[in-house]
Amino acid sequence: MSKITVVGSVAFDSIETPFGKVESVLGGSATHFSAAASFFAPVNLVAVVGNDFPKEHIKFLKSRNIDTEGLEIADGNTFAWKGFYEYDLNTAHTLETKLNVFQDFEPKLPERYTNSEIVFLANIDPELQLSVLDQIDKPKLVVLDTMNFWIENKKDRLLRTLQEVDIALMNDSEARELAKTFSLLDAARMIMSWGPETVIIKKGEHGVLMFTENTHFAAPAFPLEEIKDPTGAGDSFAGGFLGYLAKTSDFSEQNQRKAVVYGSVMASFSVEDFGLNRARHLKQKEIEDRYAEFEEITGF
Amino acid sequence: MSKITVVGSVAFDSIETPFGKVESVLGGSATHFSAAASFFAPVNLVAVVGNDFPKEHIKFLKSRNIDTEGLEIADGNTFAWKGFYEYDLNTAHTLETKLNVFQDFEPKLPERYTNSEIVFLANIDPELQLSVLDQIDKPKLVVLDTMNFWIENKKDRLLRTLQEVDIALMNDSEARELAKTFSLLDAARMIMSWGPETVIIKKGEHGVLMFTENTHFAAPAFPLEEIKDPTGAGDSFAGGFLGYLAKTSDFSEQNQRKAVVYGSVMASFSVEDFGLNRARHLKQKEIEDRYAEFEEITGF
Numbered sequence: 001m002s003k004i005t006v007v008g009s010v011a012f013d014s015i016e017t018p019f020g021k022v023e024s025v026l027g028g029s030a031t032h033f034s035a036a037a038s039f040f041a042p043v044n045l046v047a048v049v050g051n052d053f054p055k056e057h058i059k060f061l062k063s064r065n066i067d068t069e070g071l072e073i074a075d076g077n078t079f080a081w082k083g084f085y086e087y088d089l090n091t092a093h094t095l096e097t098k099l100n101v102f103q104d105f106e107p108k109l110p111e112r113y114t115n116s117e118i119v120f121l122a123n124i125d126p127e128l129q130l131s132v133l134d135q136i137d138k139p140k141l142v143v144l145d146t147m148n149f150w151i152e153n154k155k156d157r158l159l160r161t162l163q164e165v166d167i168a169l170m171n172d173s174e175a176r177e178l179a180k181t182f183s184l185l186d187a188a189r190m191i192m193s194w195g196p197e198t199v200i201i202k203k204g205e206h207g208v209l210m211f212t213e214n215t216h217f218a219a220p221a222f223p224l225e226e227i228k229d230p231t232g233a234g235d236s237f238a239g240g241f242l243g244y245l246a247k248t249s250d251f252s253e254q255n256q257r258k259a260v261v262y263g264s265v266m267a268s269f270s271v272e273d274f275g276l277n278r279a280r281h282l283k284q285k286e287i288e289d290r291y292a293e294f295e296e297i298t299g300f
Numbered sequence: 301m302s303k304i305t306v307v308g309s310v311a312f313d314s315i316e317t318p319f320g321k322v323e324s325v326l327g328g329s330a331t332h333f334s335a336a337a338s339f340f341a342p343v344n345l346v347a348v349v350g351n352d353f354p355k356e357h358i359k360f361l362k363s364r365n366i367d368t369e370g371l372e373i374a375d376g377n378t379f380a381w382k383g384f385y386e387y388d389l390n391t392a393h394t395l396e397t398k399l400n401v402f403q404d405f406e407p408k409l410p411e412r413y414t415n416s417e418i419v420f421l422a423n424i425d426p427e428l429q430l431s432v433l434d435q436i437d438k439p440k441l442v443v444l445d446t447m448n449f450w451i452e453n454k455k456d457r458l459l460r461t462l463q464e465v466d467i468a469l470m471n472d473s474e475a476r477e478l479a480k481t482f483s484l485l486d487a488a489r490m491i492m493s494w495g496p497e498t499v500i501i502k503k504g505e506h507g508v509l510m511f512t513e514n515t516h517f518a519a520p521a522f523p524l525e526e527i528k529d530p531t532g533a534g535d536s537f538a539g540g541f542l543g544y545l546a547k548t549s550d551f552s553e554q555n556q557r558k559a560v561v562y563g564s565v566m567a568s569f570s571v572e573d574f575g576l577n578r579a580r581h582l583k584q585k586e587i588e589d590r591y592a593e594f595e596e597i598t599g600f
Contacts, residue, residue, distance in 0.1 A: 087482055182387060185523045206506035207520070218597050220507070220518030223485045257600035297518050298598055300557035 002140070002246040004037055005113045006030050007046040007132040008122025008235070009102060010053075010071065013275060014082040017089065019228045025275035026057050028079065029122035029145070032232030035279040036239025036266040037120075038064040039287060041246035044113045046070040046132060048105045050078040060280075069110045074101040089230050090204050109135040118246050120238060123147045126154055126161040133164050141251050143167040144196075145238060151178045159194055168196040169238060172203045184209060185216075198253075200241075200260065202234050210260055217257050220298060222268035222290065229274040233267045236279075240266030265290045302440070302546040304337055305413045306330050307346040307432040308422025308535070309402060310353075310371065313575060314382040317389065319528045325575035326357050328379065329422035329445070332532030335579040336539025336566040337420075338364040339587060341546035344413045346370040346432060348405045350378040360580075369410045374401040389530050390504050409435040418546050420538060423447045426454055426461040433464050441551050443467040444496075445538060451478045459494055468496040469538060472503045484509060485516075498553075500541075500560065502534050510560055517557050520598060522568035522590065529574040533567045536579075540566030565590045 008030030014023045034043045044067045051073055061068050079102040082095040107128055114137050121129035121144040129144060144165040150158050151174060158178075162168060168191050172184060179187035188199040188211035201209045207220040241263030245251055265287055272278045308330030314323045334343045344367045351373055361368050379402040382395045407428055414437050421429035421444040429444060444465040450458050451474060458478075462468060468491050472484060479487035488499040488511035501509045507520040541563030545551055565587055572578045 183526075185525065203506065206503065207518070209520075209523070216523060216597055217600065218507070218520030218523070219600070220509075220520065223509070223516060223518070225485065226483075254600075261600055295600075297516055298600075300517065300519070300554075300561055300595075300598075 001041055002117035002249045003044065003115070004041055004118040004120060004242055004246045005044040005046060005070070005109070005116035005132075005136065006033050006037070006120040006122060007107050007129065008033060008120075008124055009079055010045075010047040010049050011079040011081050013231060014080070015229055015231050015274060016084040017229050018085070018087055019226070020274060022229075022274045024080070026060070027081065027231060027275055029124070029232075029235045031061075031276065032235035032270065033120055033122055033239040034061065034066045035064060035276050036236040036270065037243035037246070038066050038239075039266070039282070039284065040240070040243030040262070042067065044070055044110075044116060046107050046109060046113065048072040048074050048101050050074060050076045050101045053078050067113075070107075070113055072105075072108070074104075076101040083231075085230060089227055092231065107132045107135075117141065117249075118242055119143070120242055121145065121161070121165070122235060122238070123150075126150055126157040130157070130161045130164065133161075141166050141242075141245065143169055143238065143242060145169045145234065146174065146178075147171075148174055148177055162191070163195040165196045167198040167200060169200045169234075170202065171234065172201050175199070175201050185211070198256070202237060204230070204233070208237070208260055208264060210256065212253055215253055217260060219257075219260050219264055219294070222264060222294065222297075224268060224272065227271045230271050231275070233271050236270035237263040237267040240264070261291060261294050262287075265294065301341055302417035302549045303344065303415070304341055304418040304420060304542055304546045305344040305346060305370075305409070305416035305432075305436065306333050306337070306420040306422060307407050307428065308333060308420075308424055309379055310345075310347040310349050311379040311381050313531060314380070315529055315531050315574060316384040317529050318385070318387055319526070320574060322529075322574045324380070326360070327381065327531060327575055329424070329532075329535045331361075331576065332535035332570065333420055333422055333539040334361065334366045335364060335576050336536040336570065337543035337546070338366050338539075339566070339582070339584065340540070340543030340562070342367065344370055344410075344416060346407050346409060346413065348372040348374050348401050350374060350376045350401045353378050367413075370413055372405075372408070374404075376401040383531075385530060389527055392531065407432045407435075417441065417549075418542055419443070420542055421445065421461070421465070422535060422538070423450075426450055426457040430457070430461045430464065433461075441466050441542075441545065443469055443538065443542060445469045445534065446474065446478075447471075448474055448477055462491070463495040465496045467498040467500060469500045469534075470502065471534065472501050475499070475501050485511070498556065502537060504530070504533070508537070508560055508564060510556065512553055515553055517560060519557075519560050519564055519594070522564060522594065522597075524568060524572065527571045530571050531575070533571050536570035537563040537567040540564070561591060561594050562587070565594065
């Protein structure tokens with residue numbers, strides 16, 4: 001078992017999809033990641049919330065084996081995001097982003113986080129991602145997620161941070177934008193040339209591709225009866241992926257493939273309900289059953 | 301080994317993509333299908349061309365073990381299509397369609413085609429598809445392809461023809477349009493309720509999904525260095541799929557999965573060059589090597 005530390009956002013999300021609507025529910029990249037990863041291994045959470053953050057949310061995180069010592073409670077309000085999805089559910093349309101206490105976030109890691117073997121740098125400012133890395137003593141596996149905002153506004157810093165990263169994780173459109181090429185194969189090679197040994201490209205309903213210099217792996221998405229809310233799917237994927245790697249402490253390409261499938265399993269559960277609702281009553285057996293279904297779906 | 305009969309178009313294609321341009325090359329759904337299937341099993345071709353159709357094309361088809369007795373040569377010009385693709389290569393934009401002799405096509409099957417075990421109804425008028433089926437004596441496996449034009453203009457006839465079909469094959473956008481639902485799982489179920497036991501949905505660069513009442517299979521597309529011309533990819537898929545089923549005479553769901561992968565292999569070769577160029581110098585060993593690569597790419 002390896003220890004995971006994640007840095008990212010903890011937020012209030014207000015979300016509307018064609019299938020319903022929620023107001024100010026617990027969300028954020030670090031939250032979705034932690035909730036998914038916690039089914040496999042303990043997680044150290046590094047993030048900031050305001051003093052409006054309800055105690056019941058912290059209680060929930062602790063109940064999921066998530067260490068919240070690194071969750072700073074700052075004066076002010078918690079980061080809040082409001083957005084909606086149209087029928088195709090692939091693109092989040094932002095209505096409002098209030099950074100609030102996140103604006104001045106300076107991650108400071110508790111002493112006991114500094115020997116974490118696995119670090120997940122969720123989608124935040126690449127400078128903050130780097131400052132977290134600087135506080136960890138020789139991690140064995142560093143995984144970075146990012147998004148178009150940083151690609152467009154802080155590309156230099158992002159490229160600097162990528163030098164320290166083992167696995168880069170992003171959406172297909174982000175990979176294309178970052179590498180300035182349509183071919184995902186070319187994009188992955190370009191990103192690898194900047195540092196990461198492995199590039200994982202998330203394609204939403206079309207599954208996931210994982211590239212290394214000499215190998216490549218393709219996993220489909222799980223075909224779902226109903227998708228209510230795609231928010232957090234990518235972070236849930238990362239949580240399942242790194243959770244499984246932490247549980248097994250085996251970072252080989254072969255084991256990373258299994259981890260990609262566990263990631264896809266966790267993403268598939270995440271979208272079945274709004275916010276973290278599905279994770280709240282998810283059972284270990286459901287995870288294993290869906291993993292077996294993935295084997296069944298892809299075998300030939 | 302089972303015999304395959306295909307009915308569809310044989311055409312002159314003029315194609316422009318960001319990677320090049322060709323004028324009046326041999327194309328058409330039945331041609332691409334036959335060229336791919338002929339690597340696995342002999343094919344009976346039912347189609348019509350004009351008396352402008354060069355003898356060298358017929359010579360090429362014969363050289364590939366394609367029976368051309370069912371290729372009618374009518375007075376007039378051969379069906380001609382002109383179109384282009386933009387950078388994403390997913391959508392064909394039609395500039396010109398000259399039906400020519402195809403306008404009055406009435407498929408008449410040579411006697412020796414009438415005991416074919418496998419029938420592929422390529423993307424043509426569903427009434428013609430049905431008239432071909434009527435001429436074949438109890439086929440074991442009937443596969444139908446279609447497109448938005450027939451869904452929009454002859455839906456009643458298409459639904460009638462689907463009643464006689466074992467496997468319906470179409471693009472994701474066509475399946476959504478036909479079933480009037482966004483979910484591909486729901487669309488497949490709807491289409492199955494109209495007759496076919498199996499629905500195969502082609503998703504271009506995102507691979508293929510195959511649904512039956514109780515099973516489902518997902519295959520990725522092969523990640524290619526370069527894609528020059530997507531024309532005929534879907535028919536090449538069908539050719540590899542049915543060619544393999546004909547070669548093995550095993551129509552079980554398990555063997556259909558292998559056939560889907562052979563279909564994906566043939567589609568991946570097809571798009572590497574314009575028209576039928578890649579098929580002209582394709583080697584059996586290249587097919588088997590790429591099949592093995594698919595196993596490598598999808599295993600976990």
